[in-house]
Amino acid sequence: MISFRVNKQSVNLEVDPATPLLWVLRENLGLTGTKYGCGMAQCGACTVHLDGEAVRSCVAPLSRAAGKEVTTIEGLSPDLSHPLQRAWIAEDVPQCGYCQSGQLMSAAVLLREKPRPTDEDIDKAMTGNICRCGTYQRIRRAIHLAAQLKARGGAK
């Protein structure tokens, strides 16, 4: 039995602890917002927060989550109110949208650590997240916008 918290709810599971967290979130818990893209921490589509840190859940065994707090895209905000979500909508960032959960989860950690990120900060924090549709320019703009929204106090 492995116990941890997902989006502030307690979870107890009887699953092989070697199973990547990604598949437990998607298949055991029905949290399909976190995506499978590569299975080897190359694309970032599976990014979630583990005790507040961005991790690639496709290579993180479930055992790593034991006793910890996992946040997925479904837990970023209950109502699209996170400044990043508002900025993503304002800039109409997504195209196919498949990578965007991971992009947002990576950006959320960046914004927490650097409330006013520079372009260089964005390069460093976001380079692990691939977008095949090529929305990078809009992601960059949206992160800058989210930083402004947050600074204005419109955020949680």
Added chain:
Amino acid sequence: MSAIVNCSRRNFLKASLLAGGGLILGVHIPGLNGSAKAAQQGISTFVPNAFLRIAKDGSVTVIGNHSEMGQGAYTSGAMTIAEELDADWTKIRVEPAPVDPAYNHPIYGVQITGGSTSTWSEWDRLRKAGAAARQMLLAAAAQMWNVDPSTCRTENGQVIHTNSQRRLSYGELVEKASTLTPAQNVTLKDPKDFKIIGKAIKRLDTPDKTNGKAVFGLDVNVPGMLVAVVARPPVFGGQLKSFNTAKAKAVPGVRYVVEIERGVAVVADGFWPAKLGREALEIVWDEGPLVSLDSRAQRDQYAELAKKPGAVAKKEGETASALSTATTKLEAIYDLPYLAHATMEPMNCVADVRADSCEIWVGTQFQSGDRDAAARDTGLKPEQVKLHTTLLGGGFGRRSPLDSHVVREAVQISKTVKVPVKVVWTREDDMRGGYYRPRAYHTVSAGLDGNGKPVAWQQRIVCQSIFVGTPFEPAVVKNGVEETAVEGAADLPYDIPNLLVEWHQAPDGVPVFILRSVGHSHTAFVVETFVDELAHAAGKDPFEFRRGLLGKHPRHKRVLEFVAEKAGWGKAMSNGRGRGLAVHESFGSYVAQVAEVSISKDRGLRVHRVVCAVDCGPVVNPDIVRAQMEGGIVFGLTAALYGEITFEKGRVRQGNFHDYPMLRMHEMPQIEVHIVPSEDKMGGAGEVGVPPVAPAVANAVFALTSKRIRRLPIRMTDAI
């Protein structure tokens, strides 16, 4: 973003007839027939035609018959209907169409998304669908008020009686309108009265793509569903010889190990045990004749083919004699590799096969083909197969294979194990699974006269065929030449009196298919870098040289001039940067791009800025067009800098994003998109941003280092 069954416009009629579909003429809008009736939700809904319904709460549901794969088809289609309907945009939603002839592509005659056609091919039909509904709502209100319809108007989801200012919302008119006969003639708006079309309206699918709610094929869950991972031959064309299931079945969670047409499926409680089960599976393959396939040897094979004349795609004048008398003669050889689509969402499909029904959930570009393939594999009638189209995590053509192989895998497994099954391809399965952009080998020669004017152009293209042997062959292959192999070359826009373009069909084996911009993805590179070479040989500015040769092609010329001005062409460059230019027409749209690059041994090749001008005719949503140009440029840059699928001992050497890299955030250039105002014929957007970027970058490299790039991806050893 899109792709494609790539029939040129002149072949549209032919393709349509071939596929048994009819061109939509006059004001005929498909009504509800067959399974489309299932979309009707009781008498509380007004269903004027197959493309929309209105509920009593005033909500308007648009039925999206073009798959949403990021290209914005749901939003731009809904905008087209909403405009003529005078709908309240805040009450619009879109749901995917079921499979039904009503939703067949107006030109291709099958239910498919591709060819950068979603907006322009549906332009008339969707406008008429909205206008017909509006007319019925207006008539319904007039009847309820007992006034002449001509004294009423519509606005923002309401009918208004102008004199009395009485209003009825569309929701309130549902019952009355449902009793009326659809109009036989509709009046469309004058474009100057458009309120929705032409505006940068936010996409309808964005909110659900920022909170995890958007459902892609891989996210589908059906009660009792198992997950399958399939072991396929390691070499294309290989066959299963024998297999031992014992070790795979010993993996906890593995339920079944079954043979299907393409290999052996391991079916388990979830993806992870299925994958572990596949790793434990013992299989002996007959690897077949392609086991000796090697990319270097293949190049030699293509080079040998290119020495002989090929099938003639275009012939004007006499190139041989013109070349022999030319003052300056240039020759070049180009080699462009196989490319993988690498959609972010790997291939997958859910199928639930029962004795008398089959249900399928899949992010597909080709609904009718997939439905028919499932019917064949199950022995059911097509109407017994219900296909649900999910969102697509990228398409680029990969999700419209004519053989429906992904759907067929899921169907065959579910049929065998008798439970719902989701087939999941790993990234490696996807990367090594074929359906690539064909490798393309070109030889080109051209001649200039004493004044530096080009007098002859001769181009020979060697690549595999995409459509020979498929039902689309008669529409796409003419006089032995496959259009997708020579498009963008055979229709050379430059004014050169002697032109010869030929094609050699390279041997089959590696599965190839349409990939975003199809043949243009290689022909534009060759044409636009070689024209650049001619310009330099003629001692002329590459912009002025092109401009002087585009007298017969005003739309090319206009985007070229537009981009040159916006990019500051001719102005001095600082910071060790160089500029390159390219212009190309594809899918009915005209795109010119200027790339600014820098290059050094230690820092490599950097693309700093790409300025893009596009003329795609009248625009439904300019922000979606801009997004498609941005995305197309990134797609083209990724191919230019990294894209390459190679073979060794018959095996694909690449497997994941570490050895098939994608452009990433830190490499992203500044992209500036300019939409050239145009009342010309509408063209596509999804693919047209791709072709010019690789040649623009290569020409910029030449501007810096005087090195010509003649193979992709660009290697530093070629560039410096």
